[in-house]
Amino acid sequence: MAASKSIIVFHTLLPEFEYFRPKTLQEALELLDKYKGDARILAGGTDLLVDMRMRLKQPKYVIDIKGIDELHTLKYEEGKGLTIGATVTLDELLNNKIVKEKYYVLWDAIRQLADTHLRMKATLVGNICNASPAADSAPALLVLKAKVNIASVNGTRTVEIKDFFKWVKKTILEPNEMVTSIFIPEPPEGAKGRYLKFVRSAEDLALVGIAALVANPKDPAKRIVRIALSSVAPTPVIVEEVEELFKQDKPLSELAEEAVKLVKSKVSPITDVRATKELREHMVEFGTRYLLKTLLEG
Amino acid sequence: MGTKYVGKPIPRIDIDKVAGDAEYAYDFTLPGMVYAKLVAAPYAHAKILKIKYDEALKVPGVLAVFTGADFPFKVGIYAADRDVLAREKVLYYGHPVAAVVAETLEAAEKAAELIEVEYEPLPPVLDALEALKPDAPLVHEKLHEYKHAPFIYPKPGTNIATHLKLRKGNIEEGFSKADVVVENTYYEPLISQGYLENWVGIARVKSDGTVEIWSSHQSPFAVRNLLATSLGLPIHKVVVHHMYLGGGFGGKAGLLLEHIPVLFSMKLGGRPVRLELNREENYFYMAQRAGYYFKMKTGVTKDGKLIAHKGEYILDAGAYADYTVNVARSVGLKPFGPYEIEHVYADAYAVYTNKIPTTAFRGFGLMELYFASERQMDLLAKKLGMDPVEFRLKNVLIPGKSITHTQERLREDAGDPAGAIREAAKLIEWGKPPEQPKEPWKFRGKGIAAFWKGPVQPSNAASSAIVKLNDDGSVDVLVGTGEMGQGTITALAQIVAEELGIPIEKIRIAPERRTDMVPYTWQTVGSRGLFSEGQALIRALEDLKSQIKKVAAQVFRVFEDQIEIRDGKACVVGEPWECISLAEMALGYMYPNGNTIGGPLIGRGSHVPVRTSIPDPETGKSVPAPFYTFGAGAVEVEVDLITGRVKVLKAVMVLDTPAINPMLVAGQVYGGTVMGINIGLLEELKFDKNGRLMNPNFTDYKLARAADIPEEMIFKCLGVGQKDAPYGAKGVGELTMLPWPGAIANAIANAIGVELYELPMKPDKIIEEVKKQRPELLEKVREALKVKG
């Protein structure tokens, strides 16, 4: 939908663009560098093509990375962690034993992301690069302390996932940069996690999403509790103070109450077409309570 | 029934839909076809000052740009209130102000972007109650000039598109006898029919002046009639082609946008013009369903007898009222559920606002009405301290005895309203409290709602059918009813098979219709198809059979009443070995010496509703419909106070009618149930403060998904038939949707003690109302979620 000036045209067709399908990362990076702000990476296209039809994005050049073998890595190294390449689909992750066993919170989020058909196209990296506040994989990656591997013709860099999102649909990526993979370190020993997604119907976008990760709840010295949320702020957020809070040697009942207060104070949900601010606040409170009870007691 | 085909669960004959070779209008193309693209205004209400399109005309492939000035007249269904393209003013956000026609859609879209319009914004009116205020901005200043049907009552100088009155008894006297009175206002937002096939129309004008149109519509003859009258064309020069329809739900009844490609084709020397809508366009350019305010005051005596009901019903019709004026008539003439009330006083208004235009929707206002009136029933029962089922049974209409709201004495064979309520209560195990789940934040409750409906149609809504016997004894059936998934053609084929004693496989009822080649039917709406076409078809079969008997009687030298038709043969009664096959006589029976008698055998039959009459404009007194189907729905729901979501665990539906095909009825029940539940819980068109529709897509206009279907859906047909209905069967299509929002709201009240007066009953609303009405429940949940240790 383009509401340019005095008229609206609801487009059926995509805008015109030039299409590239490079075979190597180097080629892709060179194209990206050449066309800078006028180019867009195409992974699964489940966000990009929708945005293009709606004229929210109108790249002149589209660089399809699905033909680049080196971006299709999915590799687990015992004791180190998991590397997920930029073209690995959500469906591939859902069917991966390591993801389900070691990184359950991420698996739980992917399981609830879109539907079977979409997940066969959509990528995890695409979900993050799209930087929607409602990105379902983001809270899980936040509590898992994932790292984002970035490349450009000038070299590579790695950032913490919590520093990756800048604003609604904005990341820290420079116009000539792209994400090559996501690395998730070995989760804390004995960690359990859940992703609670509040929806209106089956296969909906998150009204609020909450990921929680808990390890060794009964032992204050080794206890780890992390909470991150989607759809409650301009970007997905982790409430870092929660982890600090739970380091204290206090009764769990007390800490949980404080954690709920803390989470509520750190989010700023709004009213939009999907839900009211009040409903989101309710979901943040009761969702956090529910997850803490399930994971701390269980 | 001692039948072989009727009443049996026979699989649908339109299996080409499963195979993938079914053809829909959207699939249709013509050689040399060009593309039209509409351009919309970004204001809810504004004066058009200037439209500039010279840049658009320069785009290669562009043939023309049109604006309102090219079409200086109005079109419409019951009132001619609609511009082809906006003239003088735009009336809603998304109102088409201009159009491009080009050789390709690419060129049309590119050129569309280059059109510029200057406006002077006007204050919009975005709420139906506001629109009724004396100082409200007028949507249609020239309402007094509009042509309209005699049975709608627009009020020039106001935003009232129609005002319907119903008066029965003496309302003051009624309330003076009431011991308990419940008075509430209910609100239901605009919603969308949500069919899958977006609208498309392909039109061309032939050199002899014949206008041809292929489009996605429910009722080919209504399109023909309205196109011809709107454009001043002779009826026989308009040929409407009907193909399979990918869902209508009322949203494709009547004339939609067919006039647009037709007019464009006329301007372009007859070139075929295609106007195809995408999903967003379908939301903005097609008519959706009205919003509703129901103000209801209902009184009962202390022994539980309904005595008085006063209703003021206000429909938010949007910028054009299309069928909504007739929907106002529907709720105006049936202002309460299937109960007898001595004193009834109702006013129904359709009101123009600066929103998306509105039209018919499956159920024609009655699902909306029963949400309100079945809530009234439960609230009254509560105040009386009476069981809601018992209260309903005490007041339910009795065939042969009760006088309806339109002062009609219900025919003796009208059905079994009480039986439906009793059976639904039994199937939901009414009286047995639901088993509460172990999670302390989940609450279960049961609710029930009763309903009735007949087609809202003119008293002369006719149908006809033709049956042609073919060389090999197979049969072609011609009818005018549209096939949009409801399955009527399968049920009609079953009737033919039954009457002629031939297998279903020997019968063809093509899905395509051409208005110049199939017999007339008024419309495919109002759950009237099988009832009306079925009667016409049975008459056509009688006609055919009498011709068959005549030929056979001559051959066997007996009287016609000594011939019987069985297994595709005409035989002498009592001598089943003395037969001639239908094939032998189909084109004329030839004796061994070559002499031939008879001739191609063709049966014809007609139907008009019997006894129905035009409502009195002051009181509504009338026989509005040729039948009513009665029924009841009951649910068990679970309310989750963490998520705010309501889940229907079990849905029960009972219909009083027999079923020609129980499998088709099951399809209707399951579809109607899922649709009705979802409307109750989720569906709404959301507008921002400037009147812009915010959810013109399936991302945020929430239709039910497969995983939202209730686990347990039970239905039963009681088999109580009406004598003049085909095999007793009355309509069911819309009926299957009517009780759900009301039953669910009643169940929610029983689960958590929260009374709701608004749809949808979405999580936002549930939590908001729990906070207001039962805050202690949330405290309980907090307590239950306390971490131990």
Ligand SMILES: Cc1cc2nc3c(=O)[nH]c(=O)nc-3n(C[C@H](O)[C@H](O)[C@H](O)COP(=O)(O)OP(=O)(O)OC[C@H]3O[C@@H](n4cnc5c(N)ncnc54)[C@H](O)[C@@H]3O)c2cc1C
């Ligand atoms: C029907 C439907 C339902 C959906 N449901 C959900 C849901 O429930 N939850 C949810 O979170 N999302 C949902 N989505 C959104 C979308 O499917 C996901 O965000 C998906 O993970 C995006 O992945 P993709 O590979 O398709 O991304 P693409 O569309 O290919 O890319 C997304 C964006 O990221 C950029 N990009 C992609 N890869 C890179 C890279 N390597 N480096 C730099 N930039 C890159 C692209 O240029 C584009 O702007 C839904 C979408 C649809 C259409």
